Amino acid sequence: MSGEPLLVAAIDFGTTFSGYAFSFKHDYVRDPLKINASNWIAGTQTLISPKAPTTVLLDTKKQFHAFGYEAENKYSELVDEGKHKGWLYFSRFKMKLHNNPRLCRSMMIKDENDYEMPALTIFTMAIKYLKEHLLKIIKDRVDVLDANKDIRWVLTVPAIWEEGAKQFMREAAELAGIPGKQLLLALEPEAASIYCNKVPVEMKSSLKDKNASVGLRTGTQYMVLDLGGGTADITVHEVLKDGSLREIHKATGGAWGGTKVDGTFYQFLVKLFGNDVLQTLKKKHLDDYLGLIRDFELKKRTIKPSLDTDSKITVRIPFHLNRIFKEQTGESLADALPNTNFASSVTFQGDKMRVQSQIFKDFFSDAVQGITGHVIDVLSSCPNFNITRVLLVGGFSESEMVLNALKEVLPDKRIIAPADPGLAVLKGAVLYGHATKAISSRVSQFTYGFEVFNPFIEGVHPECYKVIRPDGRVMCSNMFEKYVVAGQEVPVGYILERSFTPSDEDSEKGIGVYRSRSSNPTFITDRSCVELGKIVIKRPNDGWQEDAQLHVSMEFGGTEFLVKIRDDNLDNTYTQAFSFLK
Structure with missing residues (x-):
């Protein structure tokens, strides 16, 4: 790694969402938290999002066409117009690298229509797009920056990934035009930990001082629980006198991210409508399918464990889903419902599906049990440490269902989180690029x-x-x-x-x-x-x-x-x- 960079640029390549952030050296010296993050127009709406879906669209010549919301929107239009033949649409492909014993450079991944492309090509395209999007923003501000010498790039990876997966990401980044000598890999929970040591964090526990702002002082030993879309990453750190962090338990975790809940929801839809119906909706009316998934994503983030069992959650059902179901089964959703296992827990009213709250809560069971069980195992394996706090970061950490489950199994721990847990990894990666000695040791x-x-x-x-x-x-x-x-x-x-x-x-x-x-x-x-x-x-x-x-x-x-x-x-x-x- 060369000398001190003029700018640090970090790319958080996620399972469901990705983004970038950057800060100049002079800004970091004056205020480490002056970090610029990316902004994306969420879908066809005016909502501004700090991250975009990790989706890649290729045209009929297998050339890169779009990324993120633009990829989703363009492909949806093509599907609706029946012009999508030959186009390739890839989404949520990062997990192909997780715990994959057959990982190799020539590994292939399938798009939505089962067409195969080299995984390295798709990863490279995604990173290249994010890199070039970032460089364009920077060049609008500074036109004398040499991207090959003046920028230190940081790419985030799960701490539990094996060396082959990390090398795969490094090679994809280099193929995307990021100089290897200017590239650092940052472990996601470590980056979040570095960030949270720079900002005030708020208690989210059941302790009496739960509304207090908490600092991570010298000697504090705490668990970092990074809950992303694909994985749950767990590390345990101690704050040293010089402010650096010492890892006191090896990184561990599993595939218990938010997509675990999505998978359970999809299986519920399969039982209710049938897989053939859903696949037809996806292939012929992708915009409707994405609308259904986005609606669920919103409900997933806001559902509370305190909802009583008699209350119901409303999910909007696309018009074409009703039509396709009737075409393939010969009866309407309302007529078919009494013959399913959900006769007493699901109702249809126009374009709305009302689902009993307990069913919705059950979507979280596998992910929550995986997370809480592993947290307890890690704490049990650290009897000689005084781990008083659990630092909660990552997009999935915003779920009240997850937070409540952690409170129940950790009544004597302080569960704390930054104001923007979904950006903690990304902003922490920028800080790590400026201060590469922030981590003093690892296990x-x-x-x-x-x-x-x-x-x-x-x-x-x-x-x-x-x-x-x-x-x-x-x-x-x-x-x-x-x-x-x-x-x-x-x-x-x-x-x-x-x-x-x-x-x-x-x-x-x-x-x-x-x-x-x-x-x-x-x-x-x-x-x-x-x-x-x-x-x-x-x-x-x-x-x-x-x-x-x-x-x-x-x-x-x-x-x-x-x-x-x-x-x-x-x-x-x-x-x-x-x-x-x-």
């Missing part, structure tokens, strides 16, 4: 190490791993040489270097870099071990000298995992010479 999620040959011990090592070297030494292959252990706290920039003697295998098959969820793996063949990649070392023409040494260093504690090998014999250095992606 390693895995045990990292190399594949090595060690002296064979009879009766201890498996015979099948016995290797006799040309010089007569009896060695054991497939051994795991640990560098850092899962759960170990490591300072940011912590580098551990070791030396070993190279072999011909290193120049033929390469040196394997591995990780394990176990804290004490013995062999790289253990079930807990995963190969991250290989580094192939160049062999001297006349072979290795007897005293040849390879110096291997791993850098830990950053948002990305770095490896470097130095070969004194040929004066070669191999940095990031392996890839997490195939």
Whole structure:
């Protein structure tokens, strides 16, 4: 990373919504919270939104056409006019990278009509659009800025993502024209934590001082719960004397974001109307379908757990949904309702569907149980820490259903949130770009190490791993040489270097870099071990000298995992010479 940037620009690439924010260095020095965020016209309405839907539209030549609300509106028009054939519409595709064991550069993703395109292409298009939109705004203010040198770019990623997914995002950003040397990845809950350490936050707990403004003082230990569209990210931080943050529990979480609720709602619609009816609505009248989903999104954000069971939630039903249902089933929605499981809990009145509040609350059950259960597990695994507060950020954190559930399981904790929890990650990413040392240490999620040959011990090592070297030494292959252990706290920039003697295998098959969820793996063949990649070392023409040494260093504690090998014999250095992606 080059010197101090004149401007920091952050892109928050979300599952459901994305946006950007930026601030100039001189503004940051005077007021760190003077951060400019993006503004988007929400749909065909005059509502201004700080984020746009993560949707990408390609034309019939498979060229980028639009992003966000513009993509939604244009494609809806094409569908209504019957002119959408050949156009490609992609939405909510970020989760394809989450916990994907088959993640690779050539991975394909499907659009709304099951047409496939390379995922890397679609991610790149989205990031490029956001980057260029941001640059246009900046150039309207400053025309002497060199985008390749003067801007530090920050791209947000979930903390629970594996290295392959992070590398995928980095490569997409570089393909989008962001210089790799100017790019930082920010872990989403960390960015939110940095932001909330700069702004007053409000209590949302049931404690008597719930309306008080709370500061995160030195020594405060707190949980960061980042609830986005796709994932729930959990980290635990402590505020140090210099204001930096120490991670005291490894990042963890799962797919319990707002889209989990959306999925449950969709299954409810399937039971009520049938999947064929919904798919027909989506393919022939996308605008109506999006209207139905947006209406639900509004209800999802505003529903309160205090609603009594007799009250009902109103959802507007598109005209075409009624018509398609009658065409495909031969009866109206009102006539079909008595024959469903929802005869006593759902009613239709004109273009409105009235749903019993308890059914709506049940849409949240899986997501809420996943979140609260995991929060309790994390707290239980930290008995030696005094975690007094839970910092609630992310768009899904605005749900009263989530907040109420957290209050019930955490009656002795202070649940706090900034005034704009949906922008905490984005604004925190900008702050992180200005102050990259804001995080002092992180907890390693895995045990990292190399594949090595060690002296064979009879009766201890498996015979099948016995290797006799040309010089007569009896060695054991497939051994795991640990560098850092899962759960170990490591300072940011912590580098551990070791030396070993190279072999011909290193120049033929390469040196394997591995990780394990176990804290004490013995062999790289253990079930807990995963190969991250290989580094192939160049062999001297006349072979290795007897005293040849390879110096291997791993850098830990950053948002990305770095490896470097130095070969004194040929004066070669191999940095990031392996890839997490195939």
